[in-house]
Amino acid sequence: MINIRSRLTYQFMAIVTAILLLFSIGVYFFSKLYLEKRFFKRLQDRAITTTTLLFDLQTADTTVLKLVNMADKELLSDESIFVYDEKNNKLIFSTQEPYSGLFKELIPNIQKQKKTTYYHASFYQTLGIQLKKGADSYWVIVSAIDQNGKEALEDLRKILVVMVLVGILLLGLSGWFFADKALAPMSGIIKQVNEIFPANVEKRVQHPNRSDEIGLLVATFNQLLDRIEEALVMQKMFIANVSHELKNPLTKIYSQIDITLLQKRTPEVYEESLKSLQEDARTLTQLTNSLLDLANSVVSAETIKLVPLRIDELLWDAKSQLQKWHENYTIQIDFNDFPEEEEALIMQGNEASLKVALMNLMDNACKFSKNNSVIVSFVASLEAIKILFFNKGPIIPEADLPFIFHPFYRSNATAKATKGHGVGLAIVAQITKLHNGNISVVSNEEGTTFTLVFQK
Structure with a gap:
């Protein structure tokens, strides 16, 4: 070759x-x-x-x-x-x-x-x-x-033939020399790339002239390395967190079974042990379902099927489904800004994934509010749909806001107060990204508001 x-x-x-x-x-x-x-x-x-x-x-x-x-x-x-x-x-x-x-x-x-x-x-x-x-x-x-x-003419022909042959020879030598000189930085770059391993993925390729084509290629490659490093770090964190989250309920289940089998007990004690095992199994099931939802949300936008959806109907379905699981939740949907044109309520999306995102935001708001309630409002127009989730609960520290959409991240202010795995908001962020939307959060003394915006 x-x-x-x-x-x-x-x-x-x-x-x-x-x-x-x-x-x-x-x-x-x-x-x-x-x-x-x-x-x-x-x-x-x-x-x-x-x-x-x-x-x-x-x-x-x-x-x-x-x-x-x-x-x-x-x-x-x-x-x-x-x-x-x-x-x-x-x-x-x-x-x-x-x-x-x-x-x-x-x-x-x-x-x-x-x-x-x-x-x-x-x-x-x-x-x-x-x-x-x-x-x-x-x-x-x-x-x-x-x-x-x-x-x-004969002498001229001989001179021209000789000069052309000599010119071709000089062209070959000079072309080889200049091509080698022009491609010399590539050899250095290849050597640097070969020295980058998972153990030192933070290392970057160096090139003196960043304004030429090779410099632009190096800059693009370094950006790729940044994303790879971020993905590797996220992968390590994901594996560590999943291992930790799975270990706790499994250890509790094994310990309770082991203690129960040490001696014969009364039916009441067995019943109490089974209830405890049921709670741990429910926690394990919720974690497994959350991981499956997260895995399904991390897909390419081209692979999900988008259909026209009415946002008011989708909110109502999400509310009904969540309240079947948590009867103590109070979910209020505000229809005060209901648009006159029906077209304003319709957006292109995947019904199953969007319902998961809305239910996670409702569940998150109810879980961290003082009275297990959330107020959902939306503003719909022909250009965009904005959905707001407001609750009165603990203030999210300013330092924690950039990380709350990362998988398994839990704020110190809420980790001890409420059970959870830190996966729900990460799922919401991925689903929002797949629908070309964006999500933001504001938290102050008045309360916490999560805002979803979908451009049509």
């Missing part, structure tokens, strides 16, 4: 190599055009010189050739100059014998374009100019091989 360093190097080499090849092809192509243009310009100059000497100055053939060669310091390779009389089908001047069919091949192309024509014939580059003197028509044809241009 190719690592990131190799992948970056290959990608860098591929991109820059493509640019080098395009640049080299462009240099070669435009150099070839320039050399051809320059060579044809020399052919044109020789054709014009030949025409001037032959027709205007009427110089002899041998003199024309000498003067033409003197006019160009650099002789052309395998040069041929022809002056052809089209009317009389006669060659009136030539430096060498023309190959068969030259005029039939070149002249129609010149006549078609009606201008000076550059023509490639095999290895030769040929130029033809038509001259008219009265009724006579003459063709001046100059042909040669651009040997110097070919050699220059």
Whole structure:
């Protein structure tokens, strides 16, 4: 499997190599055009010189050739100059014998374009100019091989090939070096991460530059470690608290059974022992049900089924169910702010989980109030539903407020006064979170108020 360093190097080499090849092809192509243009310009100059000497100055053939060669310091390779009389089908001047069919091949192309024509014939580059003197028509044809241009292009091709190969080699080395330098912090981060174990989960990854992409990745990873550490701490606390809460009733049940079996007793004593065992079993059952409710509440919001619910009916059902279990509870639901529009009472939610949350808040308020009573009021609108649970009981200390929704947390002010396991409010917080709501609490001398707010 190719690592990131190799992948970056290959990608860098591929991109820059493509640019080098395009640049080299462009240099070669435009150099070839320039050399051809320059060579044809020399052919044109020789054709014009030949025409001037032959027709205007009427110089002899041998003199024309000498003067033409003197006019160009650099002789052309395998040069041929022809002056052809089209009317009389006669060659009136030539430096060498023309190959068969030259005029039939070149002249129609010149006549078609009606201008000076550059023509490639095999290895030769040929130029033809038509001259008219009265009724006579003459063709001046100059042909040669651009040997110097070919050699220059060949040298340029070799230079470009060598430079591209050297460039690719340098690109590979530099790309590998810079990729290694860019990814060097990742090696340090991997080493730091491998040193983090459950025993030292509080350790965090360090990176000098926190503003670059790797720094942002490190910051995100440290945030993940914060959540993992919090989850591990909560897990340890959960296991310790569950073990403690389960141990007490089980120990009491075992001790009572053991003492009862030491000797025969009267039916009244057995009955009293069974009642005590029944109370301990009820406590154990309540704890087990609370743990199951907590486990069911810690699920993803996508897994719970939401349906339209009327909040007034849900409150009434929760009240009826709770009072069946606790006949001494007084639960008053305030309908003074009942909305005119029925739609304001409807929200999307899971009936079973919301009923558990409402019953836990009612039970918590009644349990810690002086007269086992709670006043429930709600304000419903098309945008949100707010439910308030008010009771008159012990003031919750300011220092305890941030922790009362944590599992198994119990305030020192209430732990001794009332039996409980510290799970109910944690269940309420989880269910509220799953319904995209929030919960808050205010506790003062007037009383304690828990407020649920569900946005629609």
